[in-house]
Amino acid sequence: MPAQTLALWLKEITQSAITDLFNLHNSPITIAEPPKGFSGDLTINLFQLAKPAQIPPQELGEKLGDYLIQQNIGIDSFQVIKGFLNLTFSHEFWRNWTHNFNPNKEIQALHANGNNIRVLIEFPSPNTNKPLHLGHLRNIFLGEALSRMFELNGYSVIRANLVNDRGVHICKSMYAWMKLGNNETPYSTNIKGDHFVGNYYVKFEKLYQEEIAALIEKGLTKEQAAKEAPCQLALYQMLAKWEQGDPEIRKVWTTMNQWVYEGFETTFTRLGIHFDKTYYESNTYLLGKELIQEGLMNNVFYQRPDNSIWVDLQAEKLEEKLVLRSDGTSVYITQDIGTARLKYLDFKMDRSVYVIGNEQEHQMKALFAILNKMQEPYAEGLYHLSYGMVELPTGKMKSREGTVVDADDLLDEMELIAENKTRELGKTEGLSEPELNHLKKIIGEGALRYLILKVDPRKGMLFDPEESIDFKGNTGPFLQYTYARIFSLLQKATINAESNSLHQEIIIGDAERLLLRQLAGFQDALKVKTDKEYDPGRVANYAFELASRFGRFYNEVPVLKSNNTSELNFRIQLCQHTAQILKICLSVLGIEVPERM
Numbered sequence: 062m063p064a065q066t067l068a069l070w071l072k073e074i075t076q077s078a079i080t081d082l083f084n085l086h087n088s089p090i091t092i093a094e095p096p097k098g099f100s101g102d103l104t105i106n107l108f109q110l111a112k113p114a115q116i117p118p119q120e121l122g123e124k125l126g127d128y129l130i131q132q133n134i135g136i137d138s139f140q141v142i143k144g145f146l147n148l149t150f151s152h153e154f155w156r157n158w159t160h161n162f163n164p165n166k167e168i169q170a171l172h173a174n175g176n177n178i179r180v181l182i183e184f185p186s187p188n189t190n191k192p193l194h195l196g197h198l199r200n201i202f203l204g205e206a207l208s209r210m211f212e213l214n215g216y217s218v219i220r221a222n223l224v225n226d227r228g229v230h231i232c233k234s235m236y237a238w239m240k241l242g243n244n245e246t247p248y249s250t251n252i253k254g255d256h257f258v259g260n261y262y263v264k265f266e267k268l269y270q271e272e273i274a275a276l277i278e279k280g281l282t283k284e285q286a287a288k289e290a291p292c293q294l295a296l297y298q299m300l301a302k303w304e305q306g307d308p309e310i311r312k313v314w315t316t317m318n319q320w321v322y323e324g325f326e327t328t329f330t331r332l333g334i335h336f337d338k339t340y341y342e343s344n345t346y347l348l349g350k351e352l353i354q355e356g357l358m359n360n361v362f363y364q365r366p367d368n369s370i371w372v373d374l375q376a377e378k379l380e381e382k383l384v385l386r387s388d389g390t391s392v393y394i395t396q397d398i399g400t401a402r403l404k405y406l407d408f409k410m411d412r413s414v415y416v417i418g419n420e421q422e423h424q425m426k427a428l429f430a431i432l433n434k435m436q437e438p439y440a441e442g443l444y445h446l447s448y449g450m451v452e453l454p455t456g457k458m459k460s461r462e463g464t465v466v467d468a469d470d471l472l473d474e475m476e477l478i479a480e481n482k483t484r485e486l487g488k489t490e491g492l493s494e495p496e497l498n499h500l501k502k503i504i505g506e507g508a509l510r511y512l513i514l515k516v517d518p519r520k521g522m523l524f525d526p527e528e529s530i531d532f533k534g535n536t537g538p539f540l541q542y543t544y545a546r547i548f549s550l551l552q553k554a555t556i557n558a559e560s561n562s563l564h565q566e567i568i569i570g571d572a573e574r575l576l577l578r579q580l581a582g583f584q585d586a587l588k589v590k591t592d593k594e595y596d597p598g599r600v601a602n603y604a605f606e607l608a609s610r611f612g613r614f615y616n617e618v619p620v621l622k623s624n625n626t627s628e629l630n631f632r633i634q635l636c637q638h639t640a641q642i643l644k645i646c647l648s649v650l651g652i653e654v655p656e657r658m
Contacts (some may be wrong), residue, residue, distance in 0.1 A: 101148055178216050181218075189318045224342065273286040449520045503541070546615070550620060587649065
C-alpha cells in the first residue's frame with residue numbers, strides 16, 4: 062500500500078506509465094475526484110497529457126487505463142469521459158487501505174515537510190487606543206490556526222505580537238482622557254482596561270467633530286477646519302513631546318497603555334492564545350530611524366530639501382514613499398523597518414508571515430520592497446497573509462464612531478446563544494453546571510472560530526452569530542456534533558482483534574467509498590509547503606466534507622448491526638479514522654471537541 066497520500070501515489074504510478082508508453086518524463090499530471098454524478102474514485106486529466114504524447118485524449122485514456130489495470134495495483138475498472146480517465150479501485154484495495162491507514166503515521170509524514178524550518182508569524186498587532194474587536198478576532202484565529210498548521214508540518218513556529226503603542230491614534234485617547242477624564246480609571250469605573258481607553262478614543266472623535274462644526278460656522282472650509290481644529294493641532298504637539306521624552310506625557314502614556322495590556326491579556330487568556338515574543342513599536346521605531354540613516358548613506362533612501370527622507374519605489378511599480386518626516390518624527394513604516402530587523406536578530410527565522418488586513422496591502426508591498434532594497438537577509442522569506450474585512454449587516458465597523466463589535470462582548474454572546482440552542486435541543490440533561498459552562502464555551506467559541514476560518518482569508522465576510530451556531534450545515538457545532546456522535550458510537554463498539562477479517566470478502570458501498578476518498582485526502586488538506594497553502598480554510602472545508610460524508614455513511618449503513626465480523630470491523634475502523642482526523646482538523650482550527658453534545 063502507498064505510504065504517501067493516495068493522490069501522490071497515483072500520480073507517481075501514472076508518470077511511470079506515461080514514461081513507459083510514450084517516453085515522456087516530468088509530465089503535467091492532475092489527480093482529483095470525479096465530479097458528482099460520474100463514476101470512479103479518482104480521475105486523471107488527459108488534456109494536459111494529450112499534446113505532449115501527440116495522441117487524442119480518448120485514445121490516450123484507453124491506453125493508460127489498460128496499462129494501469131495490467132499493473133495489478135488495485136484498479137478494478139476505468140472509463141474515459143470527455144477527456145478524463147476515471148479510475149475505480151477494487152473492494153480489496155479499499156479494505157487493505159483501511160486496515161493499513163494510520164492517522165498518526167500520516168501526521169509523521171506531514172511533520173517531515175517542515176524539517177524544523179523557522180517561521181515567525183506576527184499577529185494580531187493591536188493598537189492601544191481601543192479594545193480587541195471582531196476584526197481582531199479574524200486576525201487572531203487566522204494567525205493561531207496558521208501557526209498550528211505549520212507546527213503540524215514540522216516547522217519551528219514563533220508567535221509574535223507587535224503592539225502599536227505609539228503615534229497620533231494613541232495620542233487621541235490620551236488627549237481625551239486628559240481633557241475629559243477627571244482622573245477616573247478602569248478600577249474606579251469597573252470597566253475592563255482596553256474598553257475604558259477605547260471609550261476615550263470615541264470621545265476624542267466626538268470632540269473633534271464638534272470643533273470642526275464650530276470652525277465651519279466661522280467661515281472655514283471643511284478641509285481647513287479639519288486641519289485647524291484645536292484638538293487636532295494638540296495631537297501633533299503631544300506626539301512631538303512624546304518623542305522628546307516629556308515626563309508628563311510619558312507618564313500618561315505608560316499608565317493608559319498598561320490598562321490596555323491588562324485588558325488584552327484577559328482576552329488572550331480566554332482564547333488560549335500565547336506569544337513567544339511581544340514587540341512594542343515604541344521600542345522599534347528608534348531602530349527604524351537608525352536603519353533609515355544607514356540607508357541614506359548607502360543611497361537606499363534620499364533626503365528632500367525640507368529634510369524629510371524618502372525612498373523611490375517606482376522601479377518596483379510603487380510610488381515614492383516617505384520614511385521620516387521633516388521634523389524627524391517617524392511614520393508607520395519607520396517602525397516596521399525596525400521591527401523587521403529586530404525579529405531577525407532575535408530569531409533568525411527563515412520565513413516571516415504578517416497576518417494583516419487587506420487595507421494594508423499597499424503598505425506591506427512597500428515594506429517588502431524597501432527591505433529588499435536594503436538587502437536584508439530575511440527579505441526573500443517575507444509573506445503577507447492578507448485578509449478581508451468583517452462587516453456587520455449594518456455596514457463596516459468604525460472604532461472612532463464606536464460601532465465595533467468588542468471581542469469580549471461577542472464571545473459572551475456566542476456562549477449565551479450556544480447555551481440556549483443546546484437547551485432547546487434537550488442536549489444538556491444530566492450535565493453538571495461546570496460541564497454545561499465548559500460545553501457552552503467550546504460550542505460558542507468553536508462556532509465563531511469556524512465561521513471565520515472557513516472563509517477564504519482574501520475575501521470579506523458578513524458576520525451573523527445566529528447562523529454560526531447550527532447543528533446542521535457548514536458550522537463548527539455540526540462538526541463537533543459529528544465527533545460526539547462517533548465517540549458515542551465507538552463507546553458501544555469493539556473490534557474482534559483475533560479476526561483477520563479485513564482481508565475477507567466484503568463489498569464497499571457508495572457511502573463508504575465517498576468517506577474513504579475523503580480520508581485519503583487528509584495529508585493534502587493539512588499540508589503547508591508554499592504560500593498558496595497558507596489558508597486554514599482548506600482545513601475547515603476538508604473537515605466539513607468529511608463530516609458530511611460520514612453523515613451519509615451513518616444514515617445509510619447500519620454500522621453496529623452487521624453479523625459479519627469482517628464487515629463490522631471495517632465499519633468501526635472507518636468510524637475511528639474519521640473521529641481521529643476530525644479531532645486533528647478541529648484542533649488545528651483551535652476548536653475543542655466534546656465527547657457529549
